[in-house]
Amino acid sequence: MSSTMISSHIPDLDLITSYAQREGTFFSRVSPWTKFTGLLLVILLITLTRNLVICGVLYLIILGLYASAGLPVKKLFAWYTLPVLFVISLVGIMVWTEPGTPLFSLNMGLFALTLTDNGLILIITLLLKALISVTYSLFFLMTTRYQHFSAMIYRIFPSPLDQIFLLAYRYLFLTLSMTGAIFKAVRSRGGGIIHSVRVQGRIFAEVFALVFIRSFDRAERVHQAMIARGYNGKYEAGTDMPKPGLSGFCVIGAFVCAIALIVLMVPNTGGLY
Amino acid sequence: MTIIHRDPHAPHCPPIDKKRELIHVDCASHTYPDGSVGIHDMCFYVLRDEIVALCGPNGSGKSTLLEHLNGLLTPSKGDVWVNGRSITHGERSDLWKDVGVVFQRSDDQLFAPTVLDDVMFGPLNLGMSHDDAQAAAMSALEGVGAADLVHKLPNYLSGGQKRLVSIAGVLAMKPKIMVLDEPTSDLDPLHSERVEALILRFKRDYGISVVIATHDLDFAARIADRVCLVKNGSVFAEGTPDEVFYNPVLIEEAGLTLPQTVRIYLEYCKAQGREPEQRPIRRDELIRALQLSQS
Amino acid sequence: MAHIHLEDGSFSLFFVLLWWTAAIILVGIAIYLMRSEKKPDRRKITLAAFCTAAAFAIFQVSLPIFGGVHLNLTPLIGILAGPAAGSLVVLIINILSAAIGHGGWGLIGANTLVNIVEVFVGYSCFRLLKTTIPDLFPRAGIATIAGLFCGNIAMILIIIISGVQGVNQSTGQILTGLSLLAAVNMGVAVVEAFITGLIVAYIGKVRPDLLGDELL
Structure with missing residues (x-):
């Protein structure tokens, strides 16, 4: 467990960044812009399609990409916890009343909950869509260098949004580490033992408040240090980024054509409205 | 050595050497919004081509004074003159061009995504073109011996590397005065020695005057031309390192402990039952003094 | 958490773009307000980043409450950063969250809209109740409940208007399901209100300057 890892089911940013900095695989050398366009196209496709087979195939392809980049698959499955929970919390309630051929019923006394084939397909499709998005996002994060992400943030967002984003991204790691350290200190003196919701809530609130206060203290020190070097409200993150090559354009072009074909030819696609 | 006994009724401390004075702090006081006193009736000066060490325990007002030198703080009473300009009454928005500050916590200073971006930050603010800023940054990184870190992320640097990059970030702006707050705190001996050598080089090669705040008297003894002892927000004694450090009563009054070389020499003399005839400060001086006393 | 994170593929393309556009407009207004300040306080940028x-x-x-709860603290962000900077903060948090799979990329627009409602209502309530309830703990708690309640309503409206792709139920049926979800969320909102109240009270004690004169 790394120092910043507070909940094991949440992706560890330190681990993600250390993978990103390795630059050991082919995917690390692909232009970040190509991978970013790929992300947009993946999102477009899973927004447009409702077809379970397409979602299944796309998921396997992306999982294959993730694994072939040497990224940790076991950890990925642990990181699926919250996305799966989000999908189930939204659709898990609706799925029982979905029209279709009943598969089984749960008798709740006053009423019965029936799961239909459409309900089952619906939840599996939405789960696959969520997993596709998570897996590609993490693949993108873990094969793209930190400085390239920073340069993308600087180029994409207007000021002051880019400045806030860049500073937050830089100090996120230290804040996570600080939060982890405070919790370790609390636990080392028995603070992790559950006394009551009220006592537990108070301990957590004090830790959270401390995280905010220390963050604001640091914000002031960082700001002073920036002013001391002539900060006037704007700073650059000007790392050069590799531009997409011909092969990058070809991959993107092929992906766009595939999406167009899928939208036109495959049933259950066309989620425009 | 001068032990400063300020007359509480005297409104000013006059300049020592107007021609050579780069910084003159004239009876400045600063009280924080919570009522705590940062500096009180502080009199201090820095001459061209000198390294001054401000020595005092935690909370004595060293860091508060340093922040005045760059215009980050202004005195609530008294005045601070930098390069002939008053920061209290005059324009201080471009003071950062003359006085570079290296902060105690390097992580607070290294805010940019990469080392290069961070070191380029100051030169870009000076109005340099992107290429010139990059060249200045590279030259500064080479100057501190950290050129190999140029594409690294600040997050993944060691404490010593972070300190070197912080210094490069200030050096790239070519300031007249460099102010360093506890520059060797939390560093391993190897990096401490590198920082020490750099500070000596700034004065020798770049003609930069240096002000250091430290409670490490061994470090101050090795590099300072002049030592100022700070207590309760004021400088209460100053002099050359040998004058100050061979006055144990004064050091105790400042809430500090004698540098190791001084302690060894004094204890040696005491054990030998003789009066200290010399005042060795650096390690080589101590060895010479011991050899001399044995022969 | 006190509100849900919608995942990619939940909404059709039209509604993905619609909510993105609405969020961009609101964030654009926030950026405009921050840029057009007569005396721009650059410290706000650093504080927003650390927030x-x-x-x-x-x-x-x-x-470790209810088997594991994660807090978003959006009303607290509103109280500490204000509505303009707070809107930018929640957008960035949603982007970072999407990057690690908590909420979809396509749904950042919708999720940000919900969060902006929480930030705005949280801040406004906290400020409006300044004279009525000077004590920070209950005031921040009430502001949080109000913010998260309005956020929940915004979330229900967004889902009802957009519909979930593949769900063929009537609006009534969807509303029933969402109401159940909203009820659970409001249960967590009470925990968040308690925690936020304690955080604000603690900050008020240790660093009152962070809340500023207009909120204290």
Whole structure:
């Protein structure tokens, strides 16, 4: 467990960044812009399609990409916890009343909950869509260098949004580490033992408040240090980024054509409205 | 050595050497919004081509004074003159061009995504073109011996590397005065020695005057031309390192402990039952003094 | 958490773009307001950045209540950063969250809209109740409940208007399901209100300057 890892089911940013900095695989050398366009196209496709087979195939392809980049698959499955929970919390309630051929019923006394084939397909499709998005996002994060992400943030967002984003991204790691350290200190003196919701809530609130206060203290020190070097409200993150090559354009072009074909030819696609 | 006994009724401390004075702090006081006193009736000066060490325990007002030198703080009473300009009454928005500050916590200073971006930050603010800023940054990184870190992320640097990059970030702006707050705190001996050598080089090669705040008297003894002892927000004694450090009563009054070389020499003399005839400060001086006393 | 994170593929393309556009407009207004300040306070940018980092770090902590709860603290962001900077903070948090799979990329627009409602209502309530309830703990708690309640309503409206792709139920049936979800969310909102109240009271005690004269 790394120092910043507070909940094991949440992706560890330190681990993600250390993978990103390795630059050991082919995917690390692909232009970040190509991978970013790929992300947009993946999102477009899973927004447009409702077809379970397409979602299944796309998921396997992306999982294959993730694994072939040497990224940790076991950890990925642990990181699926919250996305799966989000999908189930939204659709898990609706799925029982979905029209279709009943598969089984749960008798709740006053009423019965029936799961239909459409309900089952619906939840599996939405789960696959969520997993596709998570897996590609993490693949993108873990094969793209930190400085390239920073340069993308600087180029994409207007000021002051880019400045806030860049500073937050830089100090996120230290804040996570600080939060982890405070919790370790609390636990080392028995603070992790559950006394009551009220006592537990108070301990957590004090830790959270401390995280905010220390963050604001640091914000002031960082700001002073920036002013001391002539900060006037704007700073650059000007790392050069590799531009997409011909092969990058070809991959993107092929992906766009595939999406167009899928939208036109495959049933259950066309989620425009 | 001068032990400063300020007359509480005297409104000013006059300049020592107007021609050579780069910084003159004239009876400045600063009280924080919570009522705590940062500096009180502080009199201090820095001459061209000198390294001054401000020595005092935690909370004595060293860091508060340093922040005045760059215009980050202004005195609530008294005045601070930098390069002939008053920061209290005059324009201080471009003071950062003359006085570079290296902060105690390097992580607070290294805010940019990469080392290069961070070191380029100051030169870009000076109005340099992107290429010139990059060249200045590279030259500064080479100057501190950290050129190999140029594409690294600040997050993944060691404490010593972070300190070197912080210094490069200030050096790239070519300031007249460099102010360093506890520059060797939390560093391993190897990096401490590198920082020490750099500070000596700034004065020798770049003609930069240096002000250091430290409670490490061994470090101050090795590099300072002049030592100022700070207590309760004021400088209460100053002099050359040998004058100050061979006055144990004064050091105790400042809430500090004698540098190791001084302690060894004094204890040696005491054990030998003789009066200290010399005042060795650096390690080589101590060895010479011991050899001399044995022969 | 006190509100849900919609995942990619839940909405059709039209509604993805619609909510993105609405969020961009609101964020654009926030940027305009920050840029057009007569005396721009650059310190606000640094504070907003650290508010983002702190809120995101806290989001990663699992509270051992109800089997594990993650807090977003959006009303607290509103109270500490104000509505304009707070809107930018929640957008960044949603982007960072999407990057690690908590909420979809296509749904950042919708999720940000819900969060902006929480930020705005949280801040406004906290400010409006300044004279009525001077004590920070209950005031922040009430502001949080109000913010999260309005956020929940915004979420229900967004889902009802957009519909979930593949769900063929009537609006009534969807509303029933969402109401159940909203009820659970409001249960968590009470925990978040309690925690936020304590955080604000603690900050008020240790660093009152962070809340400023207009809120104290």
